[in-house]
Amino acid sequence: MKNSIFIISFFAGGLLLGILFQDSLNFDINQFTDYALYALLLFVGINLGSDPKFLDIIKSIRPKIFLIPLSTIIGTLLGVVVYHLIFGKLEFGESLAVGFGFGYYSLSSIILTKISGESLGVIALLANISREVITLILAPFFVRIAGNLSPIASGGATSMDTTLPVILKASGKEYLIHSMLHGVLLTILVPFLVSLAIQLF
Amino acid sequence: MIILLSVFAIGILLGWLFKKIKNLEAISGKLSMVSIAFLLFILGIGVGAKEEVRSHLDTLGLTALLIALFSIAGSIFLAWITWKIFYRKNEE
Incomplete structure (x- = not known):
């Protein structure tokens, strides 16, 4: 949570700066961000690979456990399809790419800013922050209406870190591995699925 | 996009290969926070400076x-x- 506030304050600071100096800025985001984005993905990868729990989690995998991240992916796809049929303001692939951020707002918003521009980047940022915050607040409610796996699914990629404590509290400590594995797998998949959604649809 | 995804895959592999290095996880975590902060700062400027996005x-x-x-x-x-x-x- 402290990290989220730290990160968001940078976005807010940039926003303010952008508004103040909008006339003197002729801004092309791509010229600044290419290498920073490569660096980011390299660091995120190193961070995942070097996590001592990473291998334990991969080793502890039983086939059945894959059903949980799979439900989250298909469920998110379903949710976005329904959203698109009712509201459908964006291209389907754009909405799906936002959904496939799975709560990983920093990475998904930056990738989408690069592929599609600031508007979709901001939507991805806000949508995926919302996914995290809603999970933090409603985890116990989700358990009551949809069983013990539901807060894990709702947390998406964040079920391995930021939303893990509330998930374990709502679902029970025995869901530690389920929740961690779910988060790790979705975190790895976010860059792939986000760009795939844009390219396919 | 393919370059981006390859960099990510290489990162995971490097992290796994060099996981014995002390503090690698903590350092890479800090560095990714710094890159995220920088990139979101830039995104903020882009949004703030563009009337059609801001409005x-x-x-x-x-x-x-x-x-x-x-x-x-x-x-x-x-x-x-x-x-x-x-x-x-x-x-x-």
């Missing part, structure tokens, strides 16, 4: 919230089905 922040926010709500609803619906079929029966 639509409320619409963008509503779209974002709706996509989040539908994604969560779909996810917990499928999680509920998975729970009913594959998990609940096995509880002792």
Whole structure:
């Protein structure tokens, strides 16, 4: 949570700066961000690979456990399809790419800013922050209406870190591995699925 | 995009190969935070400087919230089905 506030304050600071100096800025985001984005993905990868729990989690995998991240992916796809049929303001692939951020707002918003521009980047940022915050607040409610796996699914990629404590509290400590594995797998998949959604649809 | 994804895959491999290095996880975590902060700062400037994006922040926010709500609803619906079929029966 402290990290989220730290990160968001940078976005807010940039926003303010952008508004103040909008006339003197002729801004092309791509010229600044290419290498920073490569660096980011390299660091995120190193961070995942070097996590001592990473291998334990991969080793502890039983086939059945894959059903949980799979439900989250298909469920998110379903949710976005329904959203698109009712509201459908964006291209389907754009909405799906936002959904496939799975709560990983920093990475998904930056990738989408690069592929599609600031508007979709901001939507991805806000949508995926919302996914995290809603999970933090409603985890116990989700358990009551949809069983013990539901807060894990709702947390998406964040079920391995930021939303893990509330998930374990709502679902029970025995869901530690389920929740961690779910988060790790979705975190790895976010860059792939986000760009795939844009390219396919 | 392919370069981006390859860099990511290389990162995971490097992290796994050099996981013996002390503090590698903590350092890479810090460095990714710094890159994220920088990139979101730049995104902030881009949004702030562009009238056509800035003036639509409320619409963008509503779209974002709706996509989040539908994604969560779909996810917990499928999680509920998975729970009913594959998990609940096995509880002792």
